[in-house]
Amino acid sequence: MDDVVSLIDVRATYEGERHATLAGVTLSVAATEQLAITGPNGAGKTTILEVINGLLPIASGTVRTLGQEVTLASHRLRTQIAYVPQNLFFPPDTPFLVRDVVFTARFGKTGTRRLSSAEERRRINRSLKAIGISDLGGRPVGRLSGGQQRKTLLARALAQEAKLLLLDEPTANLDPEAKEDVSALVALVRRELGAAAVVVSHETGPLLDASDRTVAVDSGRVVAETRLGDRVSTSSR
Numbered sequence: 001m002d003d004v005v006s007l008i009d010v011r012a013t014y015e016g017e018r019h020a021t022l023a024g025v026t027l028s029v030a031a032t033e034q035l036a037i038t039g040p041n042g043a044g045k046t047t048i049l050e051v052i053n054g055l056l057p058i059a060s061g062t063v064r065t066l067g068q069e070v071t072l073a074s075h076r077l078r079t080q081i082a083y084v085p086q087n088l089f090f091p092p093d094t095p096f097l098v099r100d101v102v103f104t105a106r107f108g109k110t111g112t113r114r115l116s117s118a119e120e121r122r123r124i125n126r127s128l129k130a131i132g133i134s135d136l137g138g139r140p141v142g143r144l145s146g147g148q149q150r151k152t153l154l155a156r157a158l159a160q161e162a163k164l165l166l167l168d169e170p171t172a173n174l175d176p177e178a179k180e181d182v183s184a185l186v187a188l189v190r191r192e193l194g195a196a197a198v199v200v201s202h203e204t205g206p207l208l209d210a211s212d213r214t215v216a217v218d219s220g221r222v223v224a225e226t227r228l229g230d231r232v233s234t235s236s237r
Contacts, residue, residue, distance in 0.1 A: 002067060004164055005029035005052055010061035012051055019046045020059065023220035029164075034190065036211035038097065038163045044220040045200040045216040046086060047164045055081050066163055082157030086168040086200070090149055094142035098152050101141050102127055105160035125144055130192065147178030154185050158192060165189065165197040171207055183207040191205040 005028060012022040029035045037045045039144050050056040051063050054074040063070040068077050082105075090096075102124050129136045131151050136144065141152055150170055157165055167186065171179040183206035190197055199207055208214060216224040 002119075003028040003064075004031050004033075004066055005035075005198065006064040007048070007061070008052060008062040011059045012047060012056055014047075014056070014185035015039075021220055022051065023040055023060075024061070025220065025222055027215055027216070027222055029198055030188070032190065032203075033197055033213065034186075034199060034211045036208045036214040037200045037217055038202065038208070038214060039217035039223075041202070043143060043190075043217045045202075045217055046168055048212045048217070049083065049168055049198060049200060052164075053078060053081055053166055057184050079160070080163045081166060082160050082164070082195075083150055083166040084150075084153050084157070085167060086172065087145060087170060088147055088153065092142045092144040094140065096141050097137065098133065098139055098141050098144070098155075099128070099137040101152050102137075102156045102159050105156045122220065125161055130188065131155040145152075145178075147174050147181060149176055150174070150178075150182050151185060154182070154189055158189050162193060163195050165195055165199075167197060168200045169200065169202065171201065171205060180206050183210055186210075 007019065007025050007027050010022050010025045010196060011020050013020045025048060037048060039045050046057060051058055052065050052070070054070040057072055066077060066080055068074065068076065106120055128137050128154055133148065133151050136148060141149060144152065160193055163188070171182050173181065186197060186207065187210060189195065199211060201208055212228050214226045215222050
């Protein structure tokens with residue numbers, strides 16, 4: 001089966017910046033694989049997610065996601081990608097319920113006209129139940145803990161029926177128990193959807209341990225790669 005993500009010698013620079021954030025990145029993600037990207041701050045980890053998702057234009061190279069060449073105009077493609085940015089936390093006065101946030105996953109799939117259908121409501125309720133937050137559906141999302149908000153976004157990804165998950169520091173600032181929960185739920189969403197995942201993290205933990213492969217990025221380049229079997233054999237010595 002073809003790779004769901006393919007970057008070939010990709011170079012990209014943010015507007016107004018003099019130096020390239022990505023300086024020739026080549027990597028791929030196989031179908032149903034979980035790839036972890038690690039590296040120091042400013043290494044280009046988040047930028048890789050943005051070019052995969054078509055949110056940042058590239059200066060050169062090739063980006064293909066889910067079999068399509070990616071551009072800023074790849075709006076339909078993005079309906080198949082669940083992207084959770086690094087700092088997406090809802091402030092306390094956010095005027096949306098948890099159920100409302102999960103509902104937004106369906107906008108790109110059905111438009112707004114069919115969102116009130118019984119099937120769409122069942123889909124949302126199934127997603128909330130699968131992630132274990134049915135009891136939170138009627139609560140304001142801004143009043144939830146960080147871990148509960150992450151679970152809300154994973155329920156949204158499940159309702160979106162995404163084929164690719166892009167998760168930027170999904171366990172940052174969570175306690176150890178919440179990190180374990182989020183890692184287990186990422187695995188659940190991938191299994192339910194048959195989806196691949198690209199996870200960015202600067203810290204070790206359960207999410208990296210569960211990844212099939214890890215690439216290290218520094219100064220806009222891939223500098224190392226480790227597979228799950230290599231990590232397991234090394235840790236058992």
